[in-house]
Amino acid sequence: MRVIGLDLGSKRIGVAISDSSATIATPFTVINRSKKQSEDHRVIAALVREEEAEAIVVGLPLSMSGDKGPAARAAVAESEALATVVDVPVHLHDERLTTVAADALLMEAKMKAQARRRVVDKVAAAVMLQSWLDTRKHVLDDDDSSEPQ
Secondary structure, eight states: OOEEEEEEOSSEEEEEEEOTTSOOEEEEEEEEOOSOHHHHHHHHHHHHHHHTOSEEEEEEOOOTTSOOOHHHHHHHHHHHHHHTTOSSOEEEEEOTTHHHHHHHHHHHTTOOHHHHHHHHHHHHHHHHHHHHHHHHHHHHHHHHHTSOO
16 A cells, blocks of 8 residues: 655644555655645645555644644645545644754754755654554554464
8 A cells, every 4th residue: 555645734734654555654755735725635636656555655744742833733724625635535644843853864864954954744744644554564463463373
């Protein structure tokens, strides 16, 4: 099952994609926001079809306390709007500190600031998507281990 992860920003949307076994997330691309959210969603829907994705995971930017602030409420609203134009389930997943983690990874790789800015959104999407994939696998593994042998 291939899954697309989205890091929704006001100027750019970071996109990550999983392998076909939904095990490993990889940074994929960055979509520059257009003036219309509906156009951005058409681009995402086309990407879902092209990559044969079976689900989308949207990063939910909760506050450090876990509360839904304005950014999280906007992500919820946008994911609900996106769900009306794609033919796959749209999930939300906590993305706290993913951009910080992505930036740290890129700094560790000794990327210059300008180069980091071009890719940090898709790397953050990959960090978030990998977290969702790992959580999903852990839940599925737990379900399998509770079944009678």
